[in-house]
Amino acid sequence: MRHTEIGGRKVSALCLGAMKFGSQTDDAASTALLDRFLRAGGTFVDTADCYQYWVDGFEGHESEAFLGRWRRGQGITDEVVIATKIGAQPTVPGGGPEAWEGLSAQVVASAAERSRRRLGVDRIDLLYTHKEDRATPVEETMAALARLVDAGEVSQLGMSNHRTWRLERARAALQGHGHRATVLQYRYSYLQPRHETRLESDGFTHVTPELLDYVGAENAAGRDLALVAYTSLLGGAYARPERAAALGPAYDHPGNRNRLAALDEVARTAGATRNQVVLSWLIGGGIIPVVGVGDAAQLDEAVEATDLELDAEQRRILDEAH
Template sequence: MRHTEIGGRKVSALCLGAMKFGSQTDDATSAAILDRFIAAGGTFVDTADCYQYWVEGFEGHESETFLGRWRRANGITDEVVIATKIGAQPTVPGGGPYDQEGLSAEVVATAAERSRRRLGVDRIDLLYTHKEDPHTPLEETMAALSRLVDEDTVSLLGMSNHRTWRLERARAAAGDHGHRPTVLQYRYSYLQPRHEVRLESPAFTHVTPELLDYVRAENAAGRDLTLVAYTPLLSGAYVRPERAAALGPAYDHPGTRNRLAALDEVARETGATRNQVVLAWLIAGGVVPLVGVSGVDQLDEAVEAVDLTLTPEQRRLLDEAH
């Protein structure tokens, strides 16, 4: 499997999402997926401290807890980078988005420590702020995160689901402490939504052209910044008509049809699936796709895409379809 770098650390070019592990995906299946991923050369796994509080019967720490058990059972140490996120866990049982902990200095310290203990690590490899906290000054949050790096309980910092102006302000504040976030996590795929239309879930924050321009500018200036894309396969919408219909009005525009036609042409030329072409397109653009799978067969399809190389003509065809 091909690899890339985040914050100077080498990781697989494909990230495995563990959101449902320990909850909707049973332990045996979760372990089988992880084992297959590692055997294929995967070294990058993603979770959060709130996965999956919204599913009946679960509280929000199940994924981290499962990954901690899996690490201990398999003797996993520094060879696998595990990223987690804080700030979106409800403060009350049965709570929702309006009851989330946020990103105060106190929450950053306590939430990170809870995650570290669940994962069973001395140092969290990569810690994201899960979503914006409009009630806490960015300077307070970034100072608290920087303290974790100084204390050697967190290695790398990241941010997820923040508007670009807040991201820039946060990275500027963090620079005062010497520890800028180096990884971003947003929703991104080949099909592009109309940004003025709400996505099917208010929890999603999609990449905008402005954000892509910001990432390019930061990297050109030598301030390394990596984009990790969640929901890159749009929850099966590329291959399942009922999932495509569920995308809603944001994707109901001529660009979707034009891009699907280009996608199908490249799939025919390469002999790959639509999903594989999408993942290869993201990787070719310097993006790390974060895939969530429910079985080993889905994982194998994603892993094979990492070694799919698109020609310049194929990339141009995909890029220019609007």
């Protein structure tokens, strides 16, 4: 398993998504997958305080609550970095994005406390703002987050699904309190959507060329900024045609057909699966992919991808297809 760093802390180059753990994936199966991930060298796990409120029978919080049980049951301390997110839990049962609690100072303080309690930790390893809250000034949100770090309740701060200009404004406000957001999380994979076309969910914010430029400039200036990519395998679209069709019109364009041809060419020469080439391409580009898995075979496929290093010609073929 390859490793990388976020904010000076070493983590696995692959992040295991725990969204369905404790809900659609029961405790026993979730525990088995997490334990297998750890044995393979994995040390980075992703969740949120709202997973999975949108699935019938669940209210949100199930993933965090399960991870807390798992930590206690397995005696996990600081060897695993657990990242969580706040701001997108509905305030009313059955509510959706229109009812998200947002990022006011009061919500930041109370949501972080609830997450710490569910996870069973004194300090959250990495706390993201899950989605923009245009109703709350970024200065208010960042001041509240800074207070959490100052109080020793959060180690690192991150931001997810923010427009680049909002991201810069928020990070500047946070820096005024002596802290930095060191990790970003956005949707990203090898296949690219038409940016002017709506994705499947309003909750998704895709990486843009401007964001990649911003991250590159920050890292070049010595202000380390890690980029984490969710939906890195597009929900199984690379392996299952019916999943690819479900991506909708945003992904249905000639550029992606050319990219799939390039992906298949590289997969043949590398002796790997499409999924493995995509994950290796991301990791080789300095991006940490989040992968959700449903069984041991899917997990093993993803873990093995961390040891696949594409050569310069293979990366050229992938990068130049559009």
